[in-house]
Amino acid sequence: MAAETGTPTTLTLKSNDDELFSVAESAAILSVTIRNMVEDGCAGGVIPLDNVDGKTLASVITYMNGISAIPADEEKKKSYRDKFLSDKDFETLADMVLAANYLNMSCLMDAVSAKIAQVMEKKSVGWVRRKFGIENDYTPEEEAAVKEEHKWTFEGVETDDDN
Amino acid sequence: MFPKSHDFSVFNRNWVNSKCTQDSINRLPDELLISIVSHLPVKEAIKTSVIARRWRYFWKCSSILDFDGSKVLFESDEPIWLRDERRKFATTVNKVLDLHSLPTIEQFRIAFDLDQSNADDIGKWLQFAFAKRVKRLELNLAESYIGRLDKQYSFPNMCDTIERLRILPSGCESLVALCLIDVDVTEETLEFFVSNCPLLEELRVRYSNYLKKFAASSPLVRLKRFEIASRGTCKSVEICTPNLLSFAFYGILRVSINLKNLNWSETLIKRRIYVPAKGHIRHQCLEVLEIQGFAGADIDAELALYVIENAPSLKRIIIDFRRQKPDVMGKLEIGIARAGNHTQMAMATEGVLMLKSKLSAGVELIINQ
Incomplete structure (x- = not known):
């Protein structure tokens, strides 16, 4: 990782509609896409995320912060994910799964896919x-x-x- | 008519041709739609082929194959013949596996009341799953009613070269989680898996009549979740699992405590304690200990105390007075409290109180009854 000194590093992410977001590096690297950029040393300035709009990115960052605050307890993480997705409508879920795919966040992608599948289940x-x-x-x-x-x-x- | 099953180029053609409204699910690329379809139970996944041309073959690329037929056995109003249902279930699984076209799968799960008479089919399914480099494998063959006399399915013996080559022609290195419920699996076979699956993190074995003891020769460093349940056949467990996160022990409810049960318990606990070197802590990472069928007997208390002493990260102990019934739905048997046996209830409660007095401040004690 680029910085492993005492103070937590903050990254700045930019959505495709030019909104800027600050996020702790430790949370942001849940995204393999971002982690690779950090490891390659390309995360010095602003990280542009061309495929994610501001509304979706805000939501993804909430998720990143929430899930990275939970220690290694798969059950708690799962219940956090369930709760996080519970009030999202279908359009938001579709935006989220696209963003999760682009950002290479397999756990979020899986959770959103499962949520959409749950909506479809037992329907004609x-x-x-x-x-x-x-x-x-x-x-x-x-x-x-x-x-x-x-x-x-x-x-x-x-x-x-x-x- | 239209393209045969393996022509996947049809996806992209339809993707370009279809007028995708910006608001519809159609804006997702194929890989994401496949991921969604993967999360449906197999039958529901196949039904999506009718939605539209683009959706026709998605289910064949599903990375999760979850064959849960257990509901049929519980929710049917009509009387059902188990033998017929077993045949139908096996035919369905065989057909789906024939048509499935993805080279690797994440998860393969069978949940149905099957027995040794289905051994040929189950063997083929295992072969399929391992050939596709399955990561999470579950065989839940729990009986749908108590008192079944059929012979439980015997897992192929992995120490027999012919059997091993039949089931695992290309190894089992990809396995991350193995769960066998109501499957007769031997100690040798389990040891084969723990020593040949370098990524194995989760091992759950319930009610194997062949498992008399379980001892792994080397420490299971990757193992995070370990669960064992026995109807009384398993006399000892001896493993070193320095990174265990959760451990579940499904004991037997002591409806009547007799010498036999007590002996069984004592043997188990003595072997389990495994005399660690002084000052050396065994379960550095263990956070949750769950004991089902807690009856306050020596075994329960000793086991809990041993864990308390050897698990500095312990945060939670969940005590359940009920015992998990070995059925597909994971229902819990009526707790001893509700069964109205006050003596047993008093004994269980006393056991919990004793335990409570030994707990350090940070450990939470949860009691389900």
Whole structure:
């Protein structure tokens, strides 16, 4: 690490809409992307994060500070993540997962993916399309064929036993 | 019609062609959508193939394969035949594994009431998981009702070269967590895993009838979480785990304390204590100790005291008077308190009070009953 002296180092992060944020290096290096920059000595001035807007970055920094304050206790970290994500709407979650991916923060990426999956779970395909604004580009015949292909997952496997 | 299953170029084509509204989930790249689909239970993940063309093959790249069929056995209103359900479950898993196309997986989990009659299938699944360099492997074959007479599944013996080459043709170095519930696994096989998986951090073994004792020849430096549960067959555990963060011991509820149980307990505790060199602290990192089925007997108190003395970082002791029933849902058996046995309850409470008096100021004692 660049600085391992007594005083905690602070980094300045810049969002793609030119907002500046100060964050403790110890928290910021949860992002492998940032950690690499620090290790390569490119973190002297302002670190530009071209793929993250200010609103999302503020949220990610809250997460970085929160999670790095918890010592090595996986359960507490998990409950912090759950709580942190509990009040986020879908658009925010999508922004977060993109940011987590760009910043290379696998634990946040996993947690957000799991959260979005949780929203989808046990919902009908129609519901998912509506909720997430997905256009169904299958022709009715194609859709029926895909459904037929995985019929066994929808209805059990009795019909496949002769194969 | 449309491309065969392994043509992934279809993703990118659709990605470019689809008019992605800025507000939709479609703005996420494939790898993130795959990560989302990975977090769905397998059947739900497969259902996403119907959403739209772009989504068709995402599930095949899922890095988490969680086959939890246990709910079927608990939530069905209709009477079910376990044999039929087992066959259906195995067929589903086999089909999914046939179609899965990612070269590596993070997690592979089987949760269903299976037994030795499913050994061929389970062997193939293990082979699949290890070939894909699985990191977290769980076989939870817990019985769905008490008193099952079927023969519990025997984990292939890893000290037998033929078996080992069958299950682990390319080794098991990637393994980080291993959990075996209601699986008969031998001490030799567990020792094989702890000595051949350099990254192993978590080991949970419940109710192996073959496990008479467990002793690892060298210190398990990486091990962070260790859990052992026995119906009384395991007589001794002897391991050195300097970096353990959590340790759970699932004892047996002493509905009636008899000599046999007591003997078992004493043997366990004596071997466990392992006489550390004077002044040498064994469990430097241990923070949480959880004892289920605490009944206030000597074994429980001795075990707790030993940990208190040897774990300077200890922050929390969780005592549970109930015992975890070996079933899939992890339900807890009715506590002894509610069972109305006052003598046992008094004994358990007395044990806790004694323990409390020995605790240093920083240690929290939590009691569940």
